[in-house]
Amino acid sequence: MVAVPKGRILKPLVALFARAGIDSAGLLSDDRSLVRDTGGLRFLLLKPDDVPTYVEYGAADLGVCGRDVLDEREPDVYRPLDLGIGVCRLVVAGPVGAPPPGGRPRVATKYPRSAAAHFGARGVQPEIVYVQGSVELAPVTGLADVIVDIVETGTTLAENGLAIVETVKPVSTALIANRVSYKYYAAEVRALVRRLEGALAAAG
Numbered sequence: 001m002v003a004v005p006k007g008r009i010l011k012p013l014v015a016l017f018a019r020a021g022i023d024s025a026g027l028l029s030d031d032r033s034l035v036r037d038t039g040g041l042r043f044l045l046l047k048p049d050d051v052p053t054y055v056e057y058g059a060a061d062l063g064v065c066g067r068d069v070l071d072e073r074e075p076d077v078y079r080p081l082d083l084g085i086g087v088c089r090l091v092v093a094g095p096v097g098a099p100p101p102g103g104r105p106r107v108a109t110k111y112p113r114s115a116a117a118h119f120g121a122r123g124v125q126p127e128i129v130y131v132q133g134s135v136e137l138a139p140v141t142g143l144a145d146v147i148v149d150i151v152e153t154g155t156t157l158a159e160n161g162l163a164i165v166e167t168v169k170p171v172s173t174a175l176i177a178n179r180v181s182y183k184y185y186a187a188e189v190r191a192l193v194r195r196l197e198g199a200l201a202a203a204g
């Protein structure tokens with residue numbers, strides 16, 4: 001059982017699996033089924049934030065998860081391989097041309113722990129406002145001074161009048177494994193990891 005996140009990571013993930021000789025094209029079919037049997041594996045389609053939960057509790061043996069989510073949640077799982085997809089950055093961003101907020105900035109984010117750690121390391125104690133999505137709206141509407149969010153192409157920031165203030169950290173996507181499954185299905189997991197490693201190496 002492999003937990004995978006719905007959304008933009010699916011296409012590059014299916015392409016990576018294909019290079020590893022695993023046909024997971026069924027993940028891209030446009031139906032509402034949340035369990036997909038394809039390429040000899042059973043996949044669970046989940047919200048990205050839920051992937052580590054399923055893997056940590058053993059409802060899924062393996063998962064595909066952004067390091068942004070892993071750093072925020074710190075699940076008790078193995079992380080045997082970086083998949084080299086979904087490469088982006090966690091950044092602080094604010095309105096174009098606005099001076100950096102002084103004192104105690106109000107920060108909107110769906111990554112409260114990472115945001116608090118980032119500002120805390122600079123001796124700043126921000127007021128964190130937790131939001132689940134469309135984070136870019138927060139500075140536009142006055143909900144917050146700045147945001148801490150993921151940037152991939154930069155289009156969402158630009159189209160909402162925001163610019164990067166600083167990079168918090170680079171983010172990519174990892175294969176994660178339940179600690180018991182990793183030992184119980186050691187041969188199968190290692191075989192899959194080796195195939196994925198081969199595909200990654202071939203891609204340079």
Ligand code: PRP
Pocket residue numbers: 007132133134135136149150151152153154155156157
């Ligand atoms: C993410 C992120 C940004 C956007 C950045 O949101 O929160 O809003 O992607 O991508 P870009 O730099 O390529 O424009 P996502 O699309 O995952 O949806 P969400 O707002 O519901 O979290």
